[in-house]
Amino acid sequence: MVSKDLSTFANWSNLSIGQHTLKIKAKATGYVDSDLSIGVTFVKYGGALSSPSLDLFGDMLYVTGDNNSEYIDLYADNTLEETLPVE
Amino acid sequence: MEVTISNGTLIKIEEELETSNTNHILPSDVTVQGATKNDYSRDTAFEGSVELTNPTSSMTLTVNAPQILARKDLSTLGLTAGTHNIKARARATYYTESADSNVVQYEATSTGYNVYVFDWVGMEPGNSQFFYSTDNGSTWQSVAYGQTGLLVSGASQINFKVVPNSLSMGYVNGYESAEEHYPPLADFLSFTYTSETIIGTNYILSQDIYISITDEAD
Numbered sequence: 001m002v003s004k005d006l007s008t009f010a011n012w013s014n015l016s017i018g019q020h021t022l023k024i025k026a027k028a029t030g031y032v033d034s035d036l037s038i039g040v041t042f043v044k045y046g047g048a049l050s051s052p053s054l055d056l057f058g059d060m061l062y063v064t065g066d067n068n069s070e071y072i073d074l075y076a077d078n079t080l081e082e083t084l085p086v087e
Numbered sequence: 088m089e090v091t092i093s094n095g096t097l098i099k100i101e102e103e104l105e106t107s108n109t110n111h112i113l114p115s116d117v118t119v120q121g122a123t124k125n126d127y128s129r130d131t132a133f134e135g136s137v138e139l140t141n142p143t144s145s146m147t148l149t150v151n152a153p154q155i156l157a158r159k160d161l162s163t164l165g166l167t168a169g170t171h172n173i174k175a176r177a178r179a180t181y182y183t184e185s186a187d188s189n190v191v192q193y194e195a196t197s198t199g200y201n202v203y204v205f206d207w208v209g210m211e212p213g214n215s216q217f218f219y220s221t222d223n224g225s226t227w228q229s230v231a232y233g234q235t236g237l238l239v240s241g242a243s244q245i246n247f248k249v250v251p252n253s254l255s256m257g258y259v260n261g262y263e264s265a266e267e268h269y270p271p272l273a274d275f276l277s278f279t280y281t282s283e284t285i286i287g288t289n290y291i292l293s294q295d296i297y298i299s300i301t302d303e304a305d
Contacts, residue, residue, distance in 0.1 A: 017181050049177040049185035052156060056191040059162040061173065062155055066185065069177035072157045076171045076193075081164050084157035 017046040165240045166195040199241035200292040205265040209303030218248040223289050246289040247275040253282040257301035265297040
């Protein structure tokens, strides 16, 4: 049995955030390599998004911040008012 | 020196010194055109155009344009009149939600009136389709058939449209009170056994209004 922490792979830092499929093959001297195994999926997580920044001009609120963001939850007095998709 | 920023772009002005501190861009040197913010301070973002009224040859205006993730007209949230603390959090798949943003204070004012549907008469599901507009017919939203309660808040005007079932007749009326259909404020539209779309009369609101909708099959 072989075990491996995927995050210790040399190119782990170059792997994009998201879901990936891992397959392996067995090798041995004097033997032909095995076929690829079935795939197993794993997720590389991106950690915490940085906090957005708000600017208000009149009634218009502008949100800037982490470009990895997909949604902005907008709160008024700690109550969720609306979820805005990132433009 | 004038830098014009395309509409909707958020910018920051930063100072860049080349020789001495005397070349700072001072607040009095900057005029903001087309922006709602009247003053200037370092690292303050705004949109509009920027003009330096007292530039020097050694003065450099650096414009950073951070990507706007989202924007929202807070007046459309329907907040009660008064001061509200606004904050945000960012989310994304495979990422941990961000901590809270900075908090900005928003002063909500009462900019319009509420429109309520309080009565449906003779309704038969599947009959006529009703719509309302708060922009004098530029856009229309569906009225949920048979549903009563608040239809829209913060409106300055209201109108109705109907796509009738040819087998029904009816009308849309507005009242000052939901009690006993009185006193009347507006007769928006009426229809009689037709399938032609009928657009009512636009009404400028000066108070909350209560709507009664009649849609009676023959």
